[in-house]
Amino acid sequence: MSVAIGALAASESKRLFRSPLAWIVLALGEGFMALFFMLLVVRYLENEAALRASGVTNAVLLPYFTAANLGMLLVAPLLTMNAIAGERRDGTLRFLYSTPLGALDIVGGKLGGVLGLTGAYVLLVVLMPATLFWGTPLDAGVYATNVLGLALFTLMHVSLGLMCSALTRQPVAAALVALVVSLALWLLDWAVRLDPAASHIGAHATLARLRGFSLGLVSSADIAWFVLASLLFLALTALLVDADRSLT
Amino acid sequence: MRISDGDAPARMSGGADHGHDVLLAARGLGRRFGRRVALADVDITLRRGEVLGFLGLNGAGKSTTMQILAGALVADAGRVEVCGHDLRRDGRAARYALGYLPQTPPLYDDMLVEEYLALCARLHGVARRDLAGAVARARRRCGLDDVGGRLIRHLSRGYQQRVGIAQAIIHDPSVLILDEPTNGLDPAQIRDVRSLIGELAAERAVMVSTHVLGEIRLLATRIAILHDGRIVHDADNRGAGGRVRVRFTRPPAPSAVCEVAGVHAAEPLGDDGFVIDLDDDASARAAFAASASAAGWGLIELTSDYDALEHLFMRLTAGRAA
Numbered sequence: 001m002s003v004a005i006g007a008l009a010a011s012e013s014k015r016l017f018r019s020p021l022a023w024i025v026l027a028l029g030e031g032f033m034a035l036f037f038m039l040l041v042v043r044y045l046e047n048e049a050a051l052r053a054s055g056v057t058n059a060v061l062l063p064y065f066t067a068a069n070l071g072m073l074l075v076a077p078l079l080t081m082n083a084i085a086g087e088r089r090d091g092t093l094r095f096l097y098s099t100p101l102g103a104l105d106i107v108g109g110k111l112g113g114v115l116g117l118t119g120a121y122v123l124l125v126v127l128m129p130a131t132l133f134w135g136t137p138l139d140a141g142v143y144a145t146n147v148l149g150l151a152l153f154t155l156m157h158v159s160l161g162l163m164c165s166a167l168t169r170q171p172v173a174a175a176l177v178a179l180v181v182s183l184a185l186w187l188l189d190w191a192v193r194l195d196p197a198a199s200h201i202g203a204h205a206t207l208a209r210l211r212g213f214s215l216g217l218v219s220s221a222d223i224a225w226f227v228l229a230s231l232l233f234l235a236l237t238a239l240l241v242d243a244d245r246s247l248t
Numbered sequence: 249m250r251i252s253d254g255d256a257p258a259r260m261s262g263g264a265d266h267g268h269d270v271l272l273a274a275r276g277l278g279r280r281f282g283r284r285v286a287l288a289d290v291d292i293t294l295r296r297g298e299v300l301g302f303l304g305l306n307g308a309g310k311s312t313t314m315q316i317l318a319g320a321l322v323a324d325a326g327r328v329e330v331c332g333h334d335l336r337r338d339g340r341a342a343r344y345a346l347g348y349l350p351q352t353p354p355l356y357d358d359m360l361v362e363e364y365l366a367l368c369a370r371l372h373g374v375a376r377r378d379l380a381g382a383v384a385r386a387r388r389r390c391g392l393d394d395v396g397g398r399l400i401r402h403l404s405r406g407y408q409q410r411v412g413i414a415q416a417i418i419h420d421p422s423v424l425i426l427d428e429p430t431n432g433l434d435p436a437q438i439r440d441v442r443s444l445i446g447e448l449a450a451e452r453a454v455m456v457s458t459h460v461l462g463e464i465r466l467l468a469t470r471i472a473i474l475h476d477g478r479i480v481h482d483a484d485n486r487g488a489g490g491r492v493r494v495r496f497t498r499p500p501a502p503s504a505v506c507e508v509a510g511v512h513a514a515e516p517l518g519d520d521g522f523v524i525d526l527d528d529d530a531s532a533r534a535a536f537a538a539s540a541s542a543a544g545w546g547l548i549e550l551t552s553d554y555d556a557l558e559h560l561f562m563r564l565t566a567g568r569a570a
Contacts, residue, residue: 007370011359018358095354095415098320099371100343246322 004101005108012113016079025078026121029071036067037128057139061129062214065146068125069153069210072118073186076154077178079118080161081171083110084241088169093244103242107162107234114158122154142216149213152226153206157182159233166240182206269295271331271345271453272317272423278325279312279477286312287477290326294423294453299445301468301485302457305565309477310457311351314427317455318348331422344373347421351428353412357401361392361411364400365418372419386414389444405432413441417448424454430463442467461557471557473564480564491553492533495521497546508539523553 016022040060044051051059087093096106126147132138157178164178165171189205209226212219272294279287287309294300304310315321317328319335319342328335333342356364365383374382387393390410395403400411409432416424426445430438445454445467458464464471465485473481490512494505497520505514505522510532513525526532533550540547 003376004371004373007367011356011363011367014363015356015358091350091352092354092356094315094320094350095348096371098315098318098343098346098348098350099368100340100373101371102340245320 004099005105005112008096008101008106008109009112009116012083012110013116016113016117019082021082022079022117025075026117029075029121030124033064033068033071033125033128037064040064041132055139056132056136057142060132061138061143061146064129065150065214068150069206070186071125072122072150072154072157073179073182075121076118076157076161077164077175077182080114080158080165080178081175082165083114083162084165084237085168085171085174086165088244089171093241097245103238103245106241107238110162111158111234114162115155118154118158122150126150139216142214145213145216145218148218148223149210152213152223152230153210156206156226156230156233159230159237163233163237163240166237166244271296272329272455274317274326274328276326277313277316277323277328279309279316279321279323285477287316287323290474290477290479292317292455292472292479292482294455296422296451296453297449298453298470299449299468300453300455301464301471302455302474303459303461303464303471303561304457304474306459308474308565310474311427313474314348314425314455314457315350318346318350318425319343320348320350344419345422347416347419347424349412349416349424349426349429351431353408354415355400355408355411357399359400360397361387361400361403362396364411365414368415369418372421374419382418382420386418389417390414391440406434406437409433410437413444422452424448424452426454426456428458429456430458430460438463461561465557473561475565481560485557490526491523491556492526492536493517493521493523493549493551493553494536494540494547495549496540497548498544500543500545504543508536510535521549523556 037060040063044056044059084093087096101109129138129143133140133143160181161174161178164181165174167177168174185204185206187205187207188201189207191201191205192208204225209222212222270293272292274290274292277287277290277292278285290309290313292300292313302310302314312321316323317335319328319339322336328342330342331345333339333345335342356367359367362383365386366379369379369382369386383396387396390413392407392410392414395407400408403411409429413426413429416426424445429445430441433441442463445456448454449469456464456467468485471481471483471485472479495517499520499522502514502516502522505511505524510527511524512527514522515524517523524536526536537547537550
């Protein structure tokens with residue numbers, strides 16, 4: 001069955017690469033990140049004396065990866081919105097139900113397909129600051145933990161996007177729901193600022209979970225949180241797909 | 249569409265299982281959508297070599313039934329077995345043996361025909377080494393040789409329907425479920441699909457739904473009629489060959505007609521004729537003509553009752569609830 005999942009993932013990825021929307025999203029995303037990176041580097045060069053104390057890692061790398069994670073809040077919903085909602089709207093989801101694929105296989109194939117494209121996006125995003133290794137004392141450890149944080153953040157948001165796509169037959173509605181949930185998870189951190197007693201809620205903010213990675217710390221609790229959240233969203237997606245076989 | 253006899257299809261996963269005569273058996277199928285009962289207590293059996301014509305008015309529940317049989321929709325009640333595998337408990341094995349064409353072909357219009365067929369084959373478990381052969385065979389059978397490299401969205405409606413049929417047969421399934429397979433096809437293509445289905449049915453079981461009664465009359469070995477979610481008719485298709493209209497100058501009593509050898513039933517048709525249910529062969533007609541002549545009834549007409557199926561359908565589906 002892994003062969004069939006691979007075939008579905010490969011086909012999904014290929015179809016995404018053919019979609020104008022995906023190219024527009026990727027081009028805008030990469031363009032924005034490139035522009036932001038250039039501004040950070042120019043600002044560093046112009047204020048080198050003042051920023052030298054914090055170093056290029058703090059002055060360029062950390063804001064860059066914060067922006068990359070924020071960008072993923074927009075990119076992931078747009079790239080996942082069609083994955084299941086579009087198939088349901090076009091009637092092809094029912095075709096997948098008639099194949100030997102189970103709900104988990106379908107979700108696995110969809111996840112693999114979307115990760116193919118988002119993986120290419122993330123690769124280009126993380127390669128940009130890597131150019132600073134030539135000529136600056138960029139901290140390789142902090143760079144690596146930020147890459148890991150972005151990868152986990154991407155996995156979680158792609159999984160969330162797939163779940164939202166399984167909720168409806170309207171891709172735009174799926175993207176909006178995913179965006180709202182993503183923003184809510186990001187901003188949960190603010191609950192702590194408003195009320196320190198709400199720290200147990202704030203601990204589940206994606207912003208809070210990324211903080212360690214951005215500072216160069218790898219916490220198994222943070223990794224486990226992202227992996228478990230991704231698995232939860234994927235399991236819910238599989239349940240929604242399975243229920244759809246019975247409901248529609 | 250050019251239908252080629254082709255080489256004998258290689259047996260792959262889900263290939264025809266010669267160990268079972270009954271390839272699909274559904275018992276007590278039920279399905280509700282909200283408060284509306286779409287299907288109630290539907291039994292369907294498909295045997296090897298059989299083409300089941302599935303008829304019904306719009307909204308009768310044909311597509312719902314076919315979706316359930318294909319494993320694309322779960323029934324609220326009842327069970328389906330495909331080649332001995334329970335569709336719910338052993339769904340994966342059952343689906344390997346199924347080929348399904350929904351009412352609207354399930355196409356990814358941003359894919360090339362060849363890519364799409366290869367994907368369908370892979371999803372149905374065709375091994376990589378058999379992939380090229382399976383795709384080539386399906387393309388040849390469905391007349392898609394010239395369009396393999398074209399985007400599906402650029403194909404005409406008829407070609408898209410052929411791609412839909414090709415995906416249903418690409419893994420050489422034992423049971424084929426085709427929901428209105430001739431939708432959007434021109435008369436020549438309809439004839440070719442009919443011939444393809446006849447060819448495929450030799451070693452498989454095929455279920456076909458359509459609104460064109462003439463098509464079913466020519467194609468089906470058995471006819472089932474669904475009305476308001478219930479099977480109201482399920483019998484061999486002998487209406488075209490076995491039912492004849494006769495007219496006489498001196499018409500006898502119906503009982504006298506029934507006494508002729510080979511006649512199973514006779515119902516009056518106007519003042520001077522009958523629709524009779526006769527053995528389905530030419531010699532039975534010749535024998536009846538000889539008997540009528542010998543009895544001095546003055547036989548002036550003996551023709552196939554081509555409207556029999558239509559009459560049956562209209563009678564059974566009359567009084568449909570809105």
